[in-house]
Amino acid sequence: MxxxxxxxxxxxxxxxxxxxxxxxxxxxxxxxxxxxxxxxxxxxxxxxxxxxxxxxxxxxDGIALVKYGGNVAVGDLLTSDANGQAIATTTASNRVIGVAMDSGVSGDIGSVLLSPGSV
Incomplete structure (x- = not known):
């Protein structure tokens, strides 16, 4: 999506x-x-x-397709791994690109609601 x-x-x-x-x-x-x-x-x-x-x-802005670099659950805050792939984070001081709109595993293309910021 x-x-x-x-x-x-x-x-x-x-x-x-x-x-x-x-x-x-x-x-x-x-x-x-x-x-x-x-x-x-x-x-x-x-x-x-x-x-x-x-x-x-x-x-x-909006909802974009992004490649996952690990296990992601819907609603997770997403940041970048070393390859620009989206991974879940809860670590203080990490920057985030947005919120996962789909669950998935490494290699999947999922959706992210773009909302750049930090944890």
């Missing part, structure tokens, strides 16, 4: 896989794949992804 709202077209500062959590890159108009629960994540890459230097769409 997805219900994408606002999308922003940015330049990939490095390769970005489809349906991955992204963070800001080195330049204002860049995004790269998130790589830690403490990254300043702000959205999810579209279902195409991008090679370094290519433009791609980042979903920053």
């Amino acid at each position: 997805r219900n994408e709202g606002l999308q922003k077209t940015l330049i990939a500062g490095a390769a970005v896989n489809p349906n991955r959590i992204v963070k800001f890159g080195a330049a204002d108009n860049q995004a790269i794949q998130a790589a830690a629960a403490t990254d300043k994540m702000f959205g999810v890459s579209d279902n195409l992804g991008a090679a370094s230097g290519e433009t791609f769409d980042v979903i920053v």
